[in-house]
Amino acid sequence: MRSAWQGILHILFWSYDRGSWPYDVMVIGIVVFVLLTPRRLFHDQPQRAGLPTTDVQLIAEDAGNSQRTYRVDAAMLPLPKRSTHPTPELERETHDILGRTVDDLKGHSFQVWRIDPVPNPNGSIAYYDVFVKW
Numbered sequence: 044m045r046s047a048w049q050g051i052l053h054i055l056f057w058s059y060d061r062g063s064w065p066y067d068v069m070v071i072g073i074v075v076f077v078l079l080t081p082r083r084l085f086h087d088q089p090q091r092a093g094l095p096t097t098d099v100q101l102i103a104e105d106a107g108n109s110q111r112t113y114r115v116d117a118a119m120l121p122l123p124k125r126s127t128h129p130t131p132e133l134e135r136e137t138h139d140i141l142g143r144t145v146d147d148l149k150g151h152s153f154q155v156w157r158i159d160p161v162p163n164p165n166g167s168i169a170y171y172d173v174f175v176k177w
Contacts, residue, residue, distance in 0.1 A: 120137070120140070120171075
């Protein structure tokens with residue numbers, strides 16, 4: 044009984060010498076567990092580069108003129124690219140965000156033709172209304 048407890052303690056505290064057969068068996072057991080355990084068992088879901096995809100909303104569509112207006116949360120933009128007035132960098136960044144997050148625009152050609160920054164009451168930008176032609 045005492046040797047069984049000693050064996051359990053050796054395993055728990057990983058006190059076997061490197062290169063010994065119990066050490067090798069434990070390492071093989073860990074590798075097998077990592078490689079063969081399905082992801083769904085741990086409810087693991089891959090993240091998309093830290094960018095939320097729900098912060099882009101379609102708010103208006105004019106199918107006759109092939110125009111849409113999307114609301115893009117300012118938090119999706121890197122801080123240096125946020126601006127209170129439209130700039131070429133802001134246009135490129137919003138174009139990239141829309142191209143990545145909006146299924147209807149993925150793989151299609153479209154143009155950002157106007158950006159209206161909408162401020163918070165404290166003066167910072169809350170979101171951008173981005174007008175798109177396709």
